[in-house]
Amino acid sequence: MAKILFITPYPYQQAPSQRFRFEQYEKLLQEQDHELYFASFYDHKSWKIIYDHGKVLKKSLAIAKAIIKRMQLMFLLKKYDYIFIHREVAPLGPPFFEFVIAKVLKRKYIYDFDDAIWLPNYSNANAKFQGLKAYWKVNYAMKWAHRITAGNEYLTNYAQQFNANVQLIPTTIDTKNHHFIKTNHEEGKTIIGWTGSHSTIRYLDMIFPVIKELEKTEDFVFRVISDQAPTFSLDSLDFVKWNKETEIEDLSKIHIGLMPLVEDKWSEGKCGFKALQYMALGMVAVVSPVGVNKTIVQHGVNGYLANSAEEWKEIILKLLKNPQKRKEIGKNGRQRVVEAYSVESQKDKYLALFTSEED
Numbered sequence: 001m002a003k004i005l006f007i008t009p010y011p012y013q014q015a016p017s018q019r020f021r022f023e024q025y026e027k028l029l030q031e032q033d034h035e036l037y038f039a040s041f042y043d044h045k046s047w048k049i050i051y052d053h054g055k056v057l058k059k060s061l062a063i064a065k066a067i068i069k070r071m072q073l074m075f076l077l078k079k080y081d082y083i084f085i086h087r088e089v090a091p092l093g094p095p096f097f098e099f100v101i102a103k104v105l106k107r108k109y110i111y112d113f114d115d116a117i118w119l120p121n122y123s124n125a126n127a128k129f130q131g132l133k134a135y136w137k138v139n140y141a142m143k144w145a146h147r148i149t150a151g152n153e154y155l156t157n158y159a160q161q162f163n164a165n166v167q168l169i170p171t172t173i174d175t176k177n178h179h180f181i182k183t184n185h186e187e188g189k190t191i192i193g194w195t196g197s198h199s200t201i202r203y204l205d206m207i208f209p210v211i212k213e214l215e216k217t218e219d220f221v222f223r224v225i226s227d228q229a230p231t232f233s234l235d236s237l238d239f240v241k242w243n244k245e246t247e248i249e250d251l252s253k254i255h256i257g258l259m260p261l262v263e264d265k266w267s268e269g270k271c272g273f274k275a276l277q278y279m280a281l282g283m284v285a286v287v288s289p290v291g292v293n294k295t296i297v298q299h300g301v302n303g304y305l306a307n308s309a310e311e312w313k314e315i316i317l318k319l320l321k322n323p324q325k326r327k328e329i330g331k332n333g334r335q336r337v338v339e340a341y342s343v344e345s346q347k348d349k350y351l352a353l354f355t356s357e358e359d
Helices: 023-030 044-049 056-074 096-104 124-132 135-143 153-159 201-206 208-214 246-252 273-280 309-320 323-338 344-353
Strands: 003-008 035-042 082-086 110-113 147-150 166-168 191-195 221-226 236-239 255-259 284-287
Touching: 023 035, 023 344, 044 056, 082 096, 096 135, 110 236, 147 153, 153 166, 153 284, 191 246, 191 273, 201 208, 201 221, 208 309, 221 246, 255 273, 255 309, 273 284, 273 323, 284 309, 284 323, 309 323, 323 344
Parallel strands: 003 035, 003 082, 082 110, 110 147, 147 166, 191 221, 191 255, 221 236, 255 284
Antiparallel strands: none
16 A cells, blocks of 8 residues: 655646546555545636636735645655656746755655646736746656656657656546447537637637538538637537536537647647547547647548648548448547557556556
8 A cells, every 4th residue: 555645736636637647547546555645736716717817916826825835745745655746846936846856855756747848838818927937847857757657659758858767658538437428420410529628729720711611511510618618700609618527428419529730849749638538439530640649540440630621621521421430430439549548458557656666
């Protein structure tokens, strides 16, 4: 039995990067008689305002409070057998806490990340704090870590510049207990859909003209599931506010799931989570051939890769007219997730992080 401390940026069960990288392994770890503890930087109250525009004073006070809590946490680390850091101990400032943990307290830690977080990336709502982000600290957090878990090959290769002990563990889907509803391709009007947060909704700009063009001849619903409504207007648009309690049910009603991306270094670091969600539910994923998407999706077998506006339109049009093809591709997509990107397929690797004799 071990006591494991997860040091995270976001409150428990609130952020996809945490929920689908390690929080969904909570029960499996507890079955191994491990005790789990979570220490988030933001509490639920500050998390609700951190991406709002303005409120600089409230945000500053929330961050100051969180920094104090992090300092207090340093005095408690000796209680834990394993320390697991997701992304960063604090979102602002240099790697002070990572240095204290590794160099002052001499504690080993596992460092986990699922994005190219060494690159500048921030919301407009928090542009005032941009200068405090210190993206360079990620390299030191990697260098001082006892071991690293990264979400895809691109991230793994980057981490290996700073640390030899890097393991690729993809972001996974719980196909037994969470993503278990199957899309019904023969039910109702065809729904083309996208899901994501305020930070990724900008990628819909590249698909908007395609949907606009298809509206002229085809009858379908374009559903957006997000915490923020898109700014564009479409006749087919159906906005659904993201709700954790109904997210799988809402998502499963989509027949064709879209994941447009711009080809850049930030997108290379993405772990294909949208595609995995779509595929796990048996819907057809149509994605940009960027980064890990090219590994997850086998074109025309378990999903589709679309690079240009013409390709997006051609593939979506074909799928709109052929529900049997959607059903076939969707079935193959789910099988792909079960075999290589499910909790069940990766659990031994994950559980081994906390049972290795090396520690």
